[in-house]
Amino acid sequence: MNAQYKIKEMDEKIRLLRKTAEELMVLGGEIEAVKKNLVRLLSSTAMLELNISDALE
Numbered sequence: 001m002n003a004q005y006k007i008k009e010m011d012e013k014i015r016l017l018r019k020t021a022e023e024l025m026v027l028g029g030e031i032e033a034v035k036k037n038l039v040r041l042l043s044s045t046a047m048l049e050l051n052i053s054d055a056l057e
Helices: 007-028 032-056
Strands: none
Touching (some): 007 032
16 A cells, blocks of 8 residues: 655644644643643654654754
8 A cells, every 4th residue: 555645734734733732731821730730732743853854854
């Protein structure tokens, strides 16, 4: 099976995901549940960056 992946588009979405999560971190202020979930989201985003964004380079 020869799958075609849109790595550049995926990279753009991952960058947007990080930017959005960082903006939510500021907006969420001191709401503990928001902070904890965003820390997890940013950790997962970092793994996506390693897997996809680095493959772009």
